[in-house]
Amino acid sequence: MKSEKRSDLFFGTVEFSGLGGFQENLATALLESGIPIRKLRFSEAEIHGEVSPFNYYKTASLARKNGVRIRAGKRKGLYFTLSKYRARSGLYVGLLVFILLISILQTTVLDIKFDGEAVPAEINPILEECGIKIGTSISDINFSAAEQRLMLEVPGCAWADVSCEGFRLRVEVHKGIEVPEIEGTNPRNIVASRSAVIISQTVRKGGSVVTVGSGVNAGDLLVSGVVHDGGDNIMFIHSDAEIIGEFTETEEFFVPYRETVQLAEGKQKRFNYLIFGDDEYPLFFGKAFAENSLYSEETRLILNGNMKIKTAVYTEYVEKEITRSPETCVSELKKQIEMYEENFYKDYEIVTSNERYYPEEDGIRVAVDFTLRGNIAKPVDIEMS
């Protein structure tokens, strides 16, 4: 109650002094009316005190009722300081222009600030692909989509945040700490991970038991971890080597002429959340969920960037039957081969790839013979008994 009453005095105070009448009654009346008074004192038949400018007229009226002749003294505080300038119309115009300017400037991105381990040359093209550059309207930016894109496209990205502070877009990217390779000391052999012809070998530790140009089967010993010291002693060492072998693999791919696929092109269900600081408040009743749907997120800023609206979008999968021409089937097969190479052969060098197409009744089949080169060394611990 104390602070509530004192808040009146924050705007300013008026000193008053009163002479004659029933001063004790005036003090009682002021107490009863709940008017906040400060420094009320009685000296030489006068009452002195301070009240808020908003309560002065009420105080004066109470003083008159109790026969006290009241007089206002020193006025101080924010209320009186502002009162001095209230006739200056230029101040109001300036304030209005200032607010307008701030509001207009905050609607577009005027600066992009990079934090964390973000390299502008690496981040800028990704942001531009998301439609974010200087001059972009802030309300058009989908922040969560940009964050997801950064997470996917920045190598080693562990955490990404895109936010707006006024007209400045802040992009923060942090990369994860790479786990250092821990060199073991346990004795081990190196065997072939697959059947291949040895092209080259680099043996750092251990004794090589194969020669370049020789063929090996999967599981054959390549580098031994058991080494003789020239005398009668045998040493068990942690062998280490890179053995490059060449080998072939055949993979088959098939694309039908007719196929039923599930595409996220159905009805959309949207659920909005208000984000304020780290808190998220749902703007709907019930649970945000839709069965057999693709989930995506959109985030937009509101109220000059002070709050965010996150929209969770559930797009229903619908079954669609598609018909392909032979040419479309071939281009689809080529895509499949490309994806397979990216996913499974990124650690190998593809020397040759020979494609053989087999048209069938219901689609086109392709058999691809890959000739690959890569490290076939596979460490195997030596079991000591």
Next chain:
Amino acid sequence: MGVLYDKLVGLDEISSRESVITVKLCGKTDEAEIYVENCRKVLSCDNEFITLGVCGADIKISGTPLMLENFGVGGVKITGKIASVDFSDNNSKGSVNK
């Protein structure tokens, strides 16, 4: 107006029958602060003496120079070099527990 209204008015009256007085000494200086709740009346006051009327008693505070402030309705704070605080019964309802 109703039973509930009467009960609420009764509760208000019960709370206003009690007055808590807090004396706060301000460190090394001789200044002290006295907080009086449910003060009903300022009976007399000048630079050296302030007499307040609470339910069941009059409180006479002597000191110099005494200054009075209020907090909320019926709440009074007196500051100054306090010399003594005297209580005396008055005729209003209530009792004094010193």
